[in-house]
Amino acid sequence: MSDFLTQFKKLQPITIAKSGKTMTGKEIFFMIRTGENDTFIIPVDKKLKPVEADYHYYSGDTAQLLRSIDSIKEEMAFQISWDESEATDVSLSQNPHLLYQLIRCKNLIDEKGHAISVHPDTSVLQLVLKKFGRNIEPHFIIAAKDSSDAEEYDGAKKYEANKLYFSLLSDSFVLSDNVIYTIAPIGDNYQQLSYFTTRFTEDMLEEYLSVFFSFIESVQVTYEYYTVEFSDTDIVPTPSLSFEKIDADKTLFLRLVESYKGLPLDFVQQFDLSMVASLSLDQKIVVKRLAHLPIDEITNNLRKEIIQYAPSKAAQKDVYVEDHLFIIPEETAGPFLLQSLPSLLRTYQLIGAEKLREYKVKPMTPKLNISLSSGIDFLEGDASITLEGEQFSLQQILSQYNKKKYIQLSDGNRAIIEDGYMRRLERIFKKKDKDGKVKVSFFDLPEIEDLINEPLEGEAFKHHREVYEGFNHLAEETLKAPKLNAQLRPYQAEGIKWIKYLYDNNLGGCLADDMGLGKTVQTIGVLTLIYPKVKKPTLIVMPRSLLFNWQNELKKFAPQLSVYTYYAGDRDIKEAMKHQVILTTYAIVRNDIETYSKQKFHYVILDESQNIKNTTTQTTQATLVLHAEHRLALSGTPVENNLTELYSLFRFLNPTMFGSLDDFNSRYTGPIQRDNDKDTLLSLRKKIFPFMLRRLKKDVLKDLPDRIEQTLFVEMSPEQHDFYERRRQYYYNQVRQTIAAEGIQKSQFVMFQALNELRRIASIPESLSDGHIKSPKLDLLTDTLLEAVANGHKVMVFFNFIAGIEELSERLDQNGVDYACMTGSTRDRKSIVERFQNDPQCRVMLMTLKTGGVGLNLTAADTVFIFEPWWNKAAEEQAINRLHRFGQKAKVLSYSLITQQTIEEKIQLLQQQKAELFEGLIGADSSSSKHLSEDDINFILG
Secondary structure: OHHHHHHHHOOOOOEEEEOOEEEEOOOOEEEEEEOOOOEEEEEEOOOOOEOOOOOEEEOOOHHHHOOOHHHEEEOOEEEOOOOOOOOOOEEOOOOOOHHHHHOOOOOEEOOOOOEOEEEEEEEOEEEEEEEEOOEEEEEEEEOOOOOOOOOOOOOOOOOOOOOOOOEEOOOOEEEEOOEEEEEOOOOOOHHHHHHHHOOEEHHHHHHHHHHHHHHOOOOEEEEOOEEEEEOOOOEOOEEEEEEEEEOOOOOEEEEEEEEEOOEOHHHHHHHOOOEEEEEOOOOEEEEEEEOOOOHHHHHHHHHHHHHOOOOOHHHHHOOEEEOOEEEEOHHHHHHHHHHHHHHHHHHOEEEOHHHHHHHOEEEOOOEEEEEEEEOOOOEEEEEEEEEOOEEEEHHHHHHHHHHHOOEEOOOOOEEEOOHHHHHHHHHHOOEEOOOOOEEEOHHHHHHHHHHHOOOOOOHHHHHHHHHHHHHOOHHHOOOOOOOOOOOOOHHHHHHHHHHHHHHHOOOOEEEOOOOOOOHHHHHHHHHHHHOOOOOOOEEEEEOHHHHHHHHHHHHHHOOOOOEEEOOOOOOOHHHHOOOOEEEEEHHHHHHOHHHHOOOEEEEEEEEOHHHHOOOOOHHHHHHHOOEEEEEEEEOOOOOOOOHHHHHHHHHHHOOOOOOOHHHHHHHHHHHHHHOOOHHHHHHHHHHHHHHEEOOOHHHHHHHOOOEEEEEEEEOOOHHHHHHHHHHHHHHHHHHHHHHHHHOOHHHHHHHHHHHHHHHHHHHOHHHHOOOOOOOHHHHHHHHHHHHHHHOOOOEEEEEOOHHHHHHHHHHHHHOOOOEEEEOOOOOOHHHHHHHHHHOOOOOEEEEEHHHHOOOOOOOOOOEEEEOOOOOOHHHHHHHHOOOOOOOOOOOEEEEEEEEOOOHHHHHHHHHHHOHHHHHHHHOOOHHHHHHOOHHHHHHHHO
């Protein structure tokens, strides 16, 4: 075949022969006609008239459109004869191999005669799910046209609902706007893609995605801030017995099927699911494959068990099995169900058990009876279950169910209770005293009322119910104005109301707002409502990198609060306890826990509370023994990897909420993560919902300015500080000597060298110390960047030095974050920009200032970090404007990182206070350094 193709590439597409006569000057085109169900190729002439089937023609490019190489009759010609009929069109769905020849042809046109081109690069097909109120509208887009075409999405304007705006020529080729795009193969079901453009309600999202991933491959899915994760863990089915019917002669029809916990059997069977998608608490769409059982082997084993109960060998032959369906006469079915039910319930899930009443097997709905009174830490009392008038203690019914999987009633009936109901009983009534009394926590009351389907009565529950109902009325409450030097945005005022409500009711909670929404200012606002009435101090614990940012924020927003930073070597706990707010770090709490454990705090607040996600670390254990009347956590990523992190957080906030870690794992973690148990996940969500407030940027866009700027301050490590001071003093002396000997104008080069090296030490000391001195600024950048990525943001990071890109690249690799990188030496900038703009998995772009300043459109990002402050403020603005420009619909959050007590901090002051000197230092006119005075040198290097 390759030899023929080589020959045809040399031919000229100008000569056509008919009936042995040569006709020149005529050219054949291949028209692509799209329809609802298929796409066709039709050979036509310049007037768009179909070419008759007996034409011969000589062609270079068009020769490669042959239906198969066998149709070549001569080396230099071929017959247009599709399917040996008079029809001149060819179905692409029936002949998809033609497309690989078609895309090399230059004579392609549409039905109007307009030319069709072929995009040179492989493109990406994306499914974009956009929320409009309670509805979700799906749209498919081609995401690699160029750096500016696919970046916008406007569900109302650009795309029509319930419609594909392109044609699928095959599972690997897409026709859009007269351009053919090559995509990764999306599978044999590509013709059904249009079915997935139908609008649906938000509560159907998991079902929609499950069907989509079962039918369609290699399509990137984008929804809100969620990321898609394909799990290595399969969902293992449970063998189930579906009781289909019982005939008039009591013949039992029983089918063996596979069922999956949390998935309706008819849903799995109707759509022939192979994948299941679920939304996790940490904003991921987790896709798992459905595993299968050796169903034939299980069928054979089940048949052997059934026929054991046949009264005779003849009766054994009457048990009929075909396609996993058992037809069992009454004489065998009765003994089988009577004696095998316990073992069946341990091995199989029963479906349709309500049909077994004639065999004294009855599904029943229990009635929970409960009587509780207030205890010291728990509500205590009695609980029992009633089944059709027969009463059982909670201990009796749980014990019998766990042993037999059914409840034996006194009238001979065997009660089948829904397994999820029994699991809920175990979750709630987890504690018992020596007298068998049940103990439940305040946090279980909503689920108890849900189980009994009515409000709990009695004075013991009145206050608790009022607390829960109070959350629903917070929006109506008027907030007492905090004494803040800040204009609160509406959502920040609502956040302060929520925190204060928890505080007033002695409850702990986690403010889990997205980064940049002002968790710090909301917390400070609450503190201004508490002090000076309260005498005991508030302890705020944070990573070391945030200490000075908290100092600055408190000084800026609430200077009336007295603050002590308990951190340095001369820290004094007695002095600290005299202040209203104490700032400290997780490391200091861990190291000084004996000192801290003796103190009585009014409030303990954990910032970046994911630092206590591991229940076994010394840091977590230290925070748990802190004595405080009130507790609050702040975190943009409260759950990063698994549900145990959630347990650790609430163990600190509300210790009685979940019991022991083993209890939590057996009742929540296992069922949710191992069994994909939706009921248990819903129960957990309901339980924590009132105590976690999370707003994403998209939720409060109307309250945000177009651009938010924030400066993060970083303290040098002792080693970095010593290194910096040695080099600063060296250059300070050298510059003064040079000025004295040669004048200020000739000292410019030494001055530039000094500034350059000191900037590197302030940001990337690793690059000048063979990696021995680590950068605290890089630690802060990494932590903040990972939080942004975890919350679904796309991030730009601008550097001045290549060494910073290299160091951060290593950290992103270690954390499994996909990123793109661009420097001055990068050649193929277009493909890198396209990948960052259009690939949902590529979350971060690393770039030098010089690269980012010109000709790039990076509107996919909504968060930018300036790692080293740029002395030319206009250059910094130009870099940020790569994001914040026409086409950007998100609000842009910009962070500048400044190392304290270094030249970076002085340059920032210089920008604000001495604009003329600043321009002299960094301006293009080198003669401007003559404006430097002795005082200026002392300010910069002193």
